[in-house]
Amino acid sequence: MQNEFGAILKDWRKVRRFSQLDLSLEAEMSARHLSFLESGRSNPSREMVMRLSEALQLPRPAANQALHAAGFAPVYPSLPEDAPELAPVNQAIDSMLERHDPYPGIAVDRHWNVVKSNQGAQLLLALASTNGQANMMDVLINSAGTGILENWEEVALLSLARLRTEILELGGDEKLSALTQRLSAMERVKNADMSKINLNQAVIPTILRVGETRLSVFSTIAQFGTVQDTRAGETRIELMFPMDEDTIQFFER
Numbered sequence: 001m002q003n004e005f006g007a008i009l010k011d012w013r014k015v016r017r018f019s020q021l022d023l024s025l026e027a028e029m030s031a032r033h034l035s036f037l038e039s040g041r042s043n044p045s046r047e048m049v050m051r052l053s054e055a056l057q058l059p060r061p062a063a064n065q066a067l068h069a070a071g072f073a074p075v076y077p078s079l080p081e082d083a084p085e086l087a088p089v090n091q092a093i094d095s096m097l098e099r100h101d102p103y104p105g106i107a108v109d110r111h112w113n114v115v116k117s118n119q120g121a122q123l124l125l126a127l128a129s130t131n132g133q134a135n136m137m138d139v140l141i142n143s144a145g146t147g148i149l150e151n152w153e154e155v156a157l158l159s160l161a162r163l164r165t166e167i168l169e170l171g172g173d174e175k176l177s178a179l180t181q182r183l184s185a186m187e188r189v190k191n192a193d194m195s196k197i198n199l200n201q202a203v204i205p206t207i208l209r210v211g212e213t214r215l216s217v218f219s220t221i222a223q224f225g226t227v228q229d230t231r232a233g234e235t236r237i238e239l240m241f242p243m244d245e246d247t248i249q250f251f252e253r
Contacts, residue, residue: 003040004069005049010038012056012066015171027055046072059170060230078230089224089232096222096237097121102251104217104240110166111175112136115235120251127210137163137179144188150207150214153192158204160184205243213250216243 013023020038024031029048036042037052044052049070053063064074079086097105097118104121106114114134117125127148128139140159143149163180167173183189208215217240227233242248 003043005044005066006038006040008062008066008069009034009052012058012062012171013038015168016056018056023052023055027051044070046070050075057169060228060233062171064230076228076230076233079232081231086229086232089227089229089235092224093235093237096239100239103242104251105237106136107235107237108136109231110170110173110234112179120240123251124208135179137183141183141186144186148209150209151205153188154204155206156183156186156189157192160189203243206240210250213246215247215250217241217247218243 013020016023018026020031020034024034027034029051033042037044037048046067049067049072050063053066058066060076061078064076064078067074077085081090093107093116097107097116100120101118102120104124105118106121107116109115112135114121114125114136125134125139128134128143128146137159140149140152140156144152144156149155160180160183163176163183167176167180170176203218205216205218208217219238219240222237222239224233224235242251
């Protein structure tokens with residue numbers, strides 16, 4: 001009879017579109033042993049759970065869940081935001097955002113909620129009337145009829161593709177799925193033509209209208225590579241850079 005670990009293993013194997021043979025080769029084990037683990041005929045060692053987690057590229061919370069299902073203690077910590085151990089991480093985020101001023105910079109969690117922002121980003125969030133609390137996908141959805149975002153359809157379609165990729169990587173996520181459904185259900189998204197987006201551009205900017213000023217920015221997204229905490233490890237820092245002199249002057253003023 002299949003146990004909880006076997007069910008988790010099978011579900012994630014299907015999410016990653018691996019056959020049993022594919023996964024056994026990736027994890028350097030026999031397909032027979034993998035079959036026994038999925039069916040519950042064999043129990044995994046802690047080392048085997050970690051090896052399969054790595055082969056399946058499980059997110060840290062999912063790896064902890066697999067360990068727990070197999071009878072082992074979680075390996076990745078889940079600390080409160082103000083835990084002393086995370087002070088260097090929080091300092092690094094603050095430093096990146098502060099040094100990037102006057103250009104916008106934000107830190108977001110896995111659901112695109114803004115957890116920290118610099119002055120440049122706070123200016124843009126104020127223009128979007130978020131009152132300091134923001135989810136970047138909500139900001140995009142709510143800006144559809146405001147005229148603030150000149151190339152709204154282009155940004156929306158690219159954001160939708162990003163959301164779907166993230167959901168696939170996470171093996172499903174209810175909050176991201178809800179945001180995806182809201183965005184994809186909008187008429188401007190339904191009527192948008194992806195083929196009209198020039199993907200051959202070196203940079204696809206976000207173009208904003210602030211009064212008579214036209215701002216053009218592009219972004220880089222950074223994520224910590226060695227932070228093991230389940231929440232902090234998923235925090236992403238998005239830094240926006242100006243693409244033209246008008247945008248530079250706007251933020252420097």
